[in-house]
Amino acid sequence: MVGLQWKRRARVMLTLLSASVCLVMLIFCIWWPSVTDLIEVEKCPACYGVSLCPAITRGLLTVDTFGSVAGFVNILGSKNVLFGMLGNQKVVLKKLGHAKELVNLDSIICEEANLGSSCHVNEAIWQQGDLIHSIRQHVANQGGGLLLCPTVVNMDHLLSNVFYKNKDIGVKVLHANIWTSIMINPEPLLLQVLPEQDGWPVAKYLGACGRVVVEEYAGEMLTSYHNAPWLQRANFAYQLLIAAHNFTDSHPLFGFYLTDISADNIALDSHGRLRFVDLENVIIVDRNAPVEDRPLSWNVPHVSETYDCDGCFAFSAQAICSHSRSDHNFYAVCQLLMTGTTVCRMVLRCLEISNL
Numbered sequence: 001m002v003g004l005q006w007k008r009r010a011r012v013m014l015t016l017l018s019a020s021v022c023l024v025m026l027i028f029c030i031w032w033p034s035v036t037d038l039i040e041v042e043k044c045p046a047c048y049g050v051s052l053c054p055a056i057t058r059g060l061l062t063v064d065t066f067g068s069v070a071g072f073v074n075i076l077g078s079k080n081v082l083f084g085m086l087g088n089q090k091v092v093l094k095k096l097g098h099a100k101e102l103v104n105l106d107s108i109i110c111e112e113a114n115l116g117s118s119c120h121v122n123e124a125i126w127q128q129g130d131l132i133h134s135i136r137q138h139v140a141n142q143g144g145g146l147l148l149c150p151t152v153v154n155m156d157h158l159l160s161n162v163f164y165k166n167k168d169i170g171v172k173v174l175h176a177n178i179w180t181s182i183m184i185n186p187e188p189l190l191l192q193v194l195p196e197q198d199g200w201p202v203a204k205y206l207g208a209c210g211r212v213v214v215e216e217y218a219g220e221m222l223t224s225y226h227n228a229p230w231l232q233r234a235n236f237a238y239q240l241l242i243a244a245h246n247f248t249d250s251h252p253l254f255g256f257y258l259t260d261i262s263a264d265n266i267a268l269d270s271h272g273r274l275r276f277v278d279l280e281n282v283i284i285v286d287r288n289a290p291v292e293d294r295p296l297s298w299n300v301p302h303v304s305e306t307y308d309c310d311g312c313f314a315f316s317a318q319a320i321c322s323h324s325r326s327d328h329n330f331y332a333v334c335q336l337l338m339t340g341t342t343v344c345r346m347v348l349r350c351l352e353i354s355n356l
Ligand SMILES: Nc1ncnc2c1ncn2[C@@H]1O[C@H](COP(=O)(O)OP(=O)(O)OP(=O)(O)O)[C@@H](O)[C@H]1O
Pocket: 079, 081, 092, 094, 203, 215, 216, 217, 218, 219, 220, 221, 264, 265, 267, 277, 278, 279, 280
């Protein structure tokens, strides 16, 4: 008797359980945007580009729906980073901004155009006036995440890779794409300025379609390797210091200072190489700035201020911009490594010895 009741209760429980699983899956499916919803290609040229649209039309891009809980959380938290596949390559899809930022941009475009409720951003963007002028202004004031200083006169040199790689696109459309990126997040531009293919420790940029850019999946973040063996962590330290050196000195014209260096923005790829995946906030110093634009302190290397506490990190864009070279990147990676270890100091010593 007791056994029978138990069985019935178990059956009811099971039915309830499967019903709720179904419901969750249904909500999941309704909530989950299709690739077409994500890309908003109708907003082009107020978008990041169209290089990957043909691949998407052919169905080569798929988004992980159930594979990653993190992906779902990202969408809900409106971080707008999704994982997927492009052909047989693992990729990351980025809208590059929170939903609110993207809506804001659309209202900026529409306000300028004064078209009221009949505004379509794809047409309204042409009312922005001289887009290159607007880009220059934003890059000079850090209106977006990109700051070029102490002057923007050499901006065309900075973006020469972008112009070259997109030379088949009409100039006006390309300017609109660059403008959109600058307004939301300059990461895709930086990934083209410092291409992974040339050895820069960044995620490989694969292209864009509408309001989505696609990057190669660069691996798990360093946060997953806190307990890695000492030798592996020493190797991370070494790679991070080389990266700091590269961003500071390896570009022939500009120094790149990353202002958002943290363990959850650095991936370890399948070849054991570290890659920076968040290039939203970067200060770019024009080492060849015309003499009349150079601040007095220009030739004195900038030394980051030290704070005597764990994990503290502060920087001043103005200070970095007033010197042709700064130790900012070294300081930032050392902050990352110093928390609880002396590995960084040791590797720094080695680098000094090897004259880096
Ligand atoms: N190319 C990539 N390969 C692997 N993982 C990535 C890649 N790009 C981003 N991610 C993952 O997605 C997360 C968020 O990406 P990203 O930093 O670009 O977005 P965000 O909105 O700027 O987030 P936050 O400002 O909080 O770092 C990263 O912390 C990382 O875990």
